[in-house]
Amino acid sequence: MTPPRLSRSSDGADRGGARGETLQAEIDLLGALAYGELTGFLRLSAHADKAPTLEQTAEVGALAVEEFHHYQLLVERLRELGADPQGAMRPFVAAVDAYHERTTPNDWLEGLLKAYVGEGIATDFYREVAAFAPEPTRDLVVRLLDETSGAEFVVGAVLEATERDPRVAGRLALWGRRLVGEALSQAQRVAADRSSLTTLLVEGGGAGTDLVAIGKMFNRLTENHVRRMLRLGLTA
């Protein structure tokens, strides 16, 4: 399902109010993604430190490093737009930090599932966003998607753990529900607070249109999350 495209010229010719609003929305978007990647890097590298083997330290470390590179690309794009990267990230600090505080993994497997679920939702969100964003931000986001190697090793680790002890599946299913719930709840909070961001995501319409479109996007993210949980042999 293709989300509605924002009807705008991408050559920046429409200056003035509309252009200013779109620019702010673009900066918001990049700032939110950048802060998400930076904290993702910090959380994943902290989790890598708890790995049972050096090999797993390196696997999770590689995911962390990937997030840091995305952060660097997003900051570069913010600078190109003449924005201050720290200022652009600031409005999203509270929501992203709250997500991480409420989803601190209790053990190695919970951390792996968080990495997998988080990366999945982030990738889906990028994909949605890529369709709306003006160039060259759209290109950048697509590049980040192409580069994402995926936390595929998590699938094997989870299947192995639930095979060894089937009770683990119930606990991880609950954990997955909590992760997606917290992620969407914080995303809703951001969408409500930053109307500039939601205007980017929806084609201009009457009052309430954006909320409906955002709601539909969240539904798509949730559906994909359910599919990913099934791949792990977990109910969602």
Place this chain on the structure above:
Amino acid sequence: MTPPRLSRSSDGADRGGARGETLQAEIDLLGALAYGELTGFLRLSAHADKAPTLEQTAEVGALAVEEFHHYQLLVERLRELGADPQGAMRPFVAAVDAYHERTTPNDWLEGLLKAYVGEGIATDFYREVAAFAPEPTRDLVVRLLDETSGAEFVVGAVLEATERDPRVAGRLALWGRRLVGEALSQAQRVAADRSSLTTLLVEGGGAGTDLVAIGKMFNRLTENHVRRMLRLGLTA
């Protein structure tokens, strides 16, 4: 001052005992460096999480990511040599972990100084090692050196902090002494335990030759450390 080169053919034609010993030494060397880089990545990213600003989080994060890339290159080389990377790192886990446990920074500045001092000593050590190692390990080590961006932003941060409060200089000078002391002490421990490693570093000679050569190398590392501390306006 050029350290003595190991007199050996680099084409791998000298198989048998001598070749086996050199290969073990090369694996030891790569394993020690790899574990150092991997833990460096973990420690630096944990420190990045404590940064006072997001900009500093990113600066220290970039150092962490650099270490992870070095780790990946070293592991790749270990695999080329047919070695198991985890097995190659294992003998050095105790010494490296002990170094980090004994040098846990008490605050942001101590962590920055540790990054600066640690990277300085590691870079010097790489440089020494590059002269001894067979190809293509030598090339790899030189590449890592060229890629090292340096923790130069630390110089500004330390100078600024000591200008604001001159008492900080005394505390950081003591901390620098502790860092280099612990680093060399753990390196001595490794040199004593892993004779294969020290044979790589010295030209074949009578008993004791290697200890003398190692001692001289440590002196050079210490001299360079003193120079770096002076650049920070700190006594060493």
